[in-house]
Amino acid sequence: MVNSEPRSRGYRDTPPWRLFTALTEIVDRLVGWDRLPVPLGVLELIGVRTKLRQxxxxxxxxxxxxxxPPVPDYSPEFLVNRTADGSYNDLREPAMGMAGSRFGRNIPLAKVVPPDKAAVLSPNPREISRALLTRTSFVPAGPVNSLVAAWLQFMIRDWFSHGTGPTENPWEVPLAEDDPWPERPMHIMRTRTDPTRPAGREDLPPTTVNVLTHWWDGSQIYGITPDEQQFLRSGSDGKLRVLDNGLLPMPDDPAADPARVPGFWLGAELLRTVFALEHNAICDRLREQYRSWSDEELFQRARLVNSALLAKIHTVEWTPAVISHPTTVAALRANWFGIAGERVQRLFGRIADSEVISGIPGGKTDHYGVPFSLTEEFVAVYRMHPLIRDTWHFRSAATDETLLDCEFPDIAGANAVKVLNTIDMTDLLYSFGTLPPGLVTLHNFPKHLQEFHRPDGHVQDLAATDILRSRELGVPRYNEFRRLLHLAPAADFHALTGNPHWAEEISKAYHGKIEDVDLTVGMLAERRPEGFAFSDTAFRVFVLMASRRLNSDRFFTEYYTPAVYTQTGLDWIRDNSMLTVLTRHYPGLRPALSGLTNAFAAWPVRP
Structure with a gap:
């Protein structure tokens, strides 16, 4: 086993900082950041993030x-343009974060457990799915709307994918006698093996690669290859292709059709359409200002602006909506604007080099001693399928009359395209905005994802797959995960959850072994901070990785300048939000949005 590994060393490693992080770790365990007044809570989270970075x-x-993957030869335009494959974001290490590079880890490599068959299949992931995750009745998350669920899937299609697993040699999951699953045993495809791992090096910790770029670069809109970009682009004024009906074109080649990829559904395609239109609106604004610019120049500037706007919306709108504790709202806004605040930034710009004072955008690029990549633990905590509803009620934005009542399969895969072509985008967005998503908790996994009919004809229990996948990828079980993230483990099942009935159910499912509880189950069962739609354990990975994705990306830091974006582009990012994006392209939504400050909050239903 290779034990020596680069990790962050020397970051804030001075006596005052060591004392501060030690104190915040004690307070975190004894009191909790969420029980402190907001200013102290923010300081506590700064200490938590510092320790995690270290x-x-x-x-x-x-x-x-x-x-x-081969790194393209350097070209001068890479200095100011995002490449399709994510290469050259870091000019000194051009392969960093590019498509096809490995996922990193938030745990020591020596703690990454190889996928032993007995450990991967025990306790039986299908039995855990049935006993603890099955949605017995829909538990809504409030006060947010189903654009929260759509946005998450939309973002994931930018951030990470392990690719399509091999069909041969699947995991074989035994089934109980009363299990109605249509095949025996259940088969779950394995994660695609790492094509970059040398043959015969079983001493190396298991790793996998990200099919997508690791950067926050809007690749779900723009593609990750030149061929994909060529299909998506109109070839005129920097714009993307949009059909006369306001929807996006689908490739004629079935192999390239996104509707045939498992996970394609109406919510994610709605938002891909919205932000393709936003890209084109940015092109129009830039064209007004810079009339001599070529199609390529307009496309590249608009892509930078649109990608940064997505990152801003996620940072200061989506995330505060789903973890709406006053402390996290303040901390997330500080990530973008600094503690000096948005008003100071609007009036004076950055007033200090410190990210704490003036926010991350426009600051210094910093990898904290470790090359940037997304991590397997980041992937694991984003397994939030309970956000998805089973039943959907589509209504008119103008009259609130019913247009369609349906189930999730009716808006997934090719069926999503049919709905897009029969119901107006304004009405679809209004319906998403007025329907609550599910709470990320036990007994709330969508029934249609527990028996998910994939476009390739396979049937999959995504709940069982979520459990198995974290085990397969060497993500620690719940208690060990918490220890490695400087959190206290659960002493017993009643300490794990405040629900005595759940404690008994979990104990039975895991045969009384608290150390065997899976990360997913523990996160779904634990006490959530006020305003949280998901767990505090998951939040720890976000504290570290959400800011890191900005800190490491030079297009959000040192290259976040008028010379690269144009002042017009930076103004666009500053002045826009999810609310302005929606009302710009779908003005019929203005009445529903008129009283809101956050588009991910629950929308009022038309009287």
Missing amino acids: DNLHDTSHLPAVNT
Whole structure:
């Protein structure tokens, strides 16, 4: 086993900082950041993030590798343009974060457990799915709307994918006698093996690669290859292709059709359409200002602006909506604007080099001693399928009359395209805005995802798959995960959850072994801070990785300048929000949105 690994060292490693992080760790365990007044809570989270940056960034890119994706030859335009494959974001390490590079880890590589068959299948993931995750009745998350669920899937299609797993040699999951599953045993495809791992190096910790770029670059809109971009672009004025009906074109080649990819559904395609239109609106604004610019120049500037707007919306709108504790709202806004605040930034710009004072955008690029990548633990905590509803009620934005009542399969895969072509986008967005998503908790997994009919004909229990996948990828079980993130483990099942009935159910499912409880189950069962739609354990990974995605990306830091974006582009990012995006392209939504300050909050139903 390779034990030496690059990790963050020396970051804020001075006596005052060591004292501060030690104190915040004690307070975190004894009191909790969420029980402190907001100013103290924000300071507590700064200490938590500092400790995580010091101890929980672990590099896999230094491990021996073969068949790594080729890095394009350098071209001067890479200095100011995002490449399709994510290369050259870091000019000194051009392969960092590009498509086909490895996921990193938030735990030491020595703690990454290889996928032993007995450990992966025990306790039986299908039985855990049935006993603890099955939605017995819909538990809504409030006060937010189903655009929260759509946005998350829309973002994930930008951030990470392990690719399509091989069909041969699947995991075989035994089934109970009373299990109605249509095949015996249940088959769950394995994660695609790491094509860069040298043959015969079983001593290396298991790693996997990200099919997508690791950067926050809007690749779900723009593609990750030149061929994909060529299909998506109109070839005129920098714009993307949009059909006369306001929808996006689908490729004629079935192999390239996104509707045939598992996970394609109406919510994610709605938002891809919205932000393709936003890209084109940015092109129009830039064209007004810079009439001599070429199609390529307009496309590249608009892509930068649109990607940064997505990152801003996620940071200061989506995330505060789903973790709406006053402390986290303040901390997330500080990530973007600094503690000096939005008003100071609007009036004076950055007033200090410090990200704490003036926010991350426009500050210094910093990898904290470890090459940037998204991590397997980041993927694991984003398994939030309970956000998805089973039943959907589509209504008119103008009259609130019913247009369609349906189930989730009716808006997934090719069926999503049919709905897009029969119901107006304004009405679809209004319906998403007025329907609550599910709470990320036990016994609230969508029934249609527990028996998900994939476009390739396979039937999949995504709840069982979520459990198995974290085990397969070496993500620690709940208690060990918490220890490695400097949190106290659950002493017993009643300490794990405040629900005595759940404690008994979990104990039975895990045969009384608290250390065997899976990360997903523990996160769904634990006490949530006030205003949270998901767990505090998951939040710890966000504290670390949400800011890191901004800190490491030079297009959000040192290159976030008028010379690269144009002042017009920076003004667009500053002045816009999800509310302005929606009303710009779908003015019929203005009545529903008129009283809101956050588009992810529950929309009022038309009287």
